[in-house]
Amino acid sequence: MGLADDPVIAISGLWMNYTDRMVLRGIDLKVYKGQIIGYIGPNGAGKSTTVKIMLGLVEGYNGKVEIFGRDIADGDVSYKKRIGYVPEVAELYDSLTAREYLTFVGELYGMKRSDVDYKAGKLMDLLGLEKAYDSRIATFSKGMKQKVLLISSMLHDPDILFLDEPLSGLDANSVMVVKEIFASLAARGKTIFYSSHIMDVVEKISSRIVLIDGGDIVADGSFAELQEKGREGSLEDIFNQLTGFDKYRDIAGEFVAVMQEVPSHD
Amino acid sequence: MTDFYVLKLLDKLRGGFSRIGVDYDVMRSILQVKLTMDGRRTPTVLAGMQKKEEMKEGSPLRVQWIYLLFGVMLIPLMMLTGNYMLQMSLVFGVVMFMITTTLISDFSSVMLDLRDKNILASKPVNRRTLNMAKSIHILIYLFSVTLTLTGPSLIFCLFKQGVLFFLLYAVEIILMDCFILVITALLYLMIMKFFDGEKLKDIINYVQIILTIGITVGYQLVIRLFDIAEMSLSFNPAWWQYLISPIWFAAPFEMLIGGAGDTNFVVLSVLALVIPLLLIVAYIKLTPLFEKSLQKLSEQGNVGKSNARMVDWLSKITCKNPVEGMFFRFSWSMMKNERDFKLKVYPAIGYSIVFPFIFIFGILWDGNVSSIKGSSTYLMIYFGATLLQTVVLMLRYSGSYKGSWIYKLIPLPNTAPIYRGMLKAAIVRLLLPLFAIEAIVYLWLFGLRIVPDLVVVLFAMLIYAVICFRSYPPVLPFSERYEAAKQKDYTANSFGLLFLLMGMAGIHYVFTLFTGGVYIYLLALVVLNLWIWRITFPKSVSSAGHGSSFPG
Incomplete structure (x- = not known):
């Protein structure tokens, strides 16, 4: 899949520990233009941490992270101009209206207020939020907030998109629209770095799947490649095999048993 | 979004900010958003009385009539002449108390806003701009509270006590603000060092109780202290007085206007000038540490399970059903x-x-x-x-x-x-x-x-x-x-x-x-x-x- 040119993201020997535990144990990863990376792994595997390091939100890591060919530790934050980010938790200043928030984000990316306003308004229209543009975000539903976040991450036409569960809360129609947006962005040479727990979606839209477990990459390749390596079944099955999780039947059985238990004590 | 007057004032300093590596336009939009959000927040002092003004677009200066009221109450203290030491210690004591507690109870949520990290730091905003925006935001708030609180007494003393007194008072108020700001930040830093975020939020709640009690009791106390003031107690320097900051701020008045030449007053006056400045330097040095500790706020502390049994017991003895x-x-x-x-x-x-x-x-x-x-x-x-x-x-x-x-x-x-x-x-x-x-x-x-x-x-x-x-x-x-x-x-x-x-x-x-x-x-x-x-x-x-x- 890799194109001939240089990687847009190059991570080598990335280690990270929080006070009490190792989160990343030597990640090596190269990402190229036009790829849609499905970055998957169990809870606490280190997915969010990797993304946050690349965005400069988390410091104190060991190893080298290069984006657009420049080490991000060099103190120059201008690389972030070409990055869009949808965080895992829908965090935004929700006492602002959508217009206020989006123009603000655009300005942070160095755009002119009137340009952002025009663009954001149109994008809101397209996602069916035209009536909500001047309402406070606090009154929005989960799906609406998610749409605002998606718009805020793409306003400035970034070259890399970091998306953490970007489809959460969206209805089926919106999901189709957004997936199509991703596909056409990738076709135009943008890179999408996508983490999710919904395996069906990852399976369908990713051109390359990176599975991490325990702070380490355990599988890397397209879905077809993963299947070829003798891993049968859906991505969900592959995920279970690779993370060494085969007890789901036992756990479910026990769960139901406990549920139906008649208390012996009062 | 309204264009705030403060920001227009700030525009005049544009060149200065650019020179120290601050991206002024970005900082301005951050401040504008922050001030807009403040206007949509209800301050604690008014929490009980706030009515249907929700949709009204406000500025952070909107609610401060209550501080103005407290400010007017300071005027009687300004009328005294002669015993500057006692008079000004009281004034600074009251003002410092009010401002510190307000800063902690109302502004903590702003100082400790965790969303900033994800929303702002993921954008191409350099750290210096971000920190400057944060500091200026706090300063705008601090100065607007201070100005409403001390404004009435400032104007009054210009006429009653003269220009020198007025200038000295004004300069010291600024120094005092620096002092309060840094002390509060250091206090947070210390709490976050030793406790988790939940504890800090608890402490903020306790400060609110203290604020309420303090205002009520303090006012009683001030009224009664007048009796002493009229007896014109003389000021006897003692070592512990060096530890009480309002006394530092009172000393220059005694020295420059009252004409006292005692070394004690000189030392106290120097403290009033030097300590706030030293603290500011310390604060600038410690800002990165502060940012780092902020991360801790989001970490979930363990909620004590210890008294579950007591609640169980209480519920059993009080409720049959x-x-x-x-x-x-x-x-x-x-x-x-x-x-x-x-x-x-x-x-x-x-x-x-x-x-x-x-x-x-x-x-x-x-x-x-x-x-x-x-x-x-x-x-x-x-x-x-x-x-x-x-x-x-x-x-x-x-x-x-x-x-x-x-x-x-x-x-x-x-x-x-x-x-x-x-x-x-x-x-x-x-x-x-x-x-x-x-x-x-x-x-x-x-x-x-x-x-x-x-x-x-x-x-x-x-x-x-x-x-x-x-x-x-x-x-x-x-x-x-x-x-x-x-x-x-x-x-x-x-x-x-x-x-x-x-x-x-x-x-x-x-x-x-x-x-x-x-x-x-x-x-x-x-x-x-x-x-x-x-x-x-x-x-x-x-x-x-x-x-x-x-x-x-």
Whole structure:
């Protein structure tokens, strides 16, 4: 899949520990233009941490992270101009209206207020939020907030998109629209770095799947490649095999048993 | 979004900011957004009185008439001449107290906003710009509060005390602001170093209680200190006075205007100048550390499981009905954990602690300790129950009011046990401990003779709790949003309840006038309690009472 040119993201020997535990144990990863990376792994595997390091939100890591060919530790934050980010938790200043928030984000990316306003308004229209543009975000539903976040991450036409569960809360129609947006962005040479727990979606839209477990990459390749390596079944099955999780039947059985238990004590 | 006047002023410094590596346009839009958001926030001092101004676009300067009021109260202090040391120590003491507590209670949420990290740091904003925006935001707030608070006295002293005094006062106010800002930040840093984020939020809540008590008591104190001031106490330097910062700020007045040449005054004056400047330098050095500690705020601390058994036990001895016990425990843990509930209720706790003592304090101050022993002043303890109105009203609100769908899902035949459990939890958790503390102090002040009276008060308060509950339309606990609180006006109601409380104290007084009266009254109250609790929270399903309907 890799194109001939240089990687847009190059991570080598990335280690990270929080006070009490190792989160990343030597990640090596190269990402190229036009790829849609499905970055998957169990809870606490280190997915969010990797993304946050690349965005400069988390410091104190060991190893080298290069984006657009420049080490991000060099103190120059201008690389972030070409990055869009949808965080895992829908965090935004929700006492602002959508217009206020989006123009603000655009300005942070160095755009002119009137340009952002025009663009954001149109994008809101397209996602069916035209009536909500001047309402406070606090009154929005989960799906609406998610749409605002998606718009805020793409306003400035970034070259890399970091998306953490970007489809959460969206209805089926919106999901189709957004997936199509991703596909056409990738076709135009943008890179999408996508983490999710919904395996069906990852399976369908990713051109390359990176599975991490325990702070380490355990599988890397397209879905077809993963299947070829003798891993049968859906991505969900592959995920279970690779993370060494085969007890789901036992756990479910026990769960139901406990549920139906008649208390012996009062 | 309004374009703020402050920002237009700031525009004049544009060149200066660019020179030190700050991206001015970005900083300006951050500040504009921050100020807009501040305008949509209700400050704690006004939390109880805020009405339907929600949609009004405000500036952070909007609400500050209350500080203006406090500012006007400073004017009498400015009228004195002669003893600058005492006068200015008092002024700075009051101002520093007000500003510090306001900064902590109102502005902490801004200083400690975690969203900043994800929203701003993921954008191409360099660190210097971000830190500068944050600092300026805090400074704008700090100066606007300071200006409203000290403005009246500043203008007054220009005419009364002259230009030199005015200038000195103005410069020192700025130094004092720096001092307060850094001290507060360092305090946070220390707390975050040793505790988790939850603890810090708790501490902020406690500061709110202190703020309420401090303002009430402080005002009493200031009025009374006038008597001393007129006696013109001379200032005798002692070592510990070097530790009290308002005294540093008072020293330059004594030295430059009063003409005192004592080394003590020189040293104190130097402290007033040097310490704030040193702290600012320290602050700039420590900012990265501060940012790092902020991350800790999001880390979830372990919620203590330790007293679960005690709550279990309490619910068993106070509630016979299992549903009631369930809601006792539920209300208990919600009161313990719900941040907004504490924010709204803790100031009321402050008042409930203060009110029973204010008048007694006045009498004690005048030196009539013996006269108090035989009096009926102990009836002031009734004011300790004022918190019940706020608590009962606030129990219906919650930040996570949406969780109330659970009430509709579970099959409950009757809402009476819900309300009963809720009210009992509020009484046991908030009223009883407060009452116990007040009762102990009262026993110490008035002697053991008031024991029967205190028992009477306790039973009267239990009735009062039910009346408070009945006076508001019944809403299931924690099922409405706080914003709804602003739309309903219960002022008349709370005045009525206050008069009722005074009436109850009056009836109590009548019964103390003849021998054995207290016991008769006690008996009556016990019967009345049984009756009122029964009719308010009927046992049978069919009774209408308060168990009528679920909210829509």
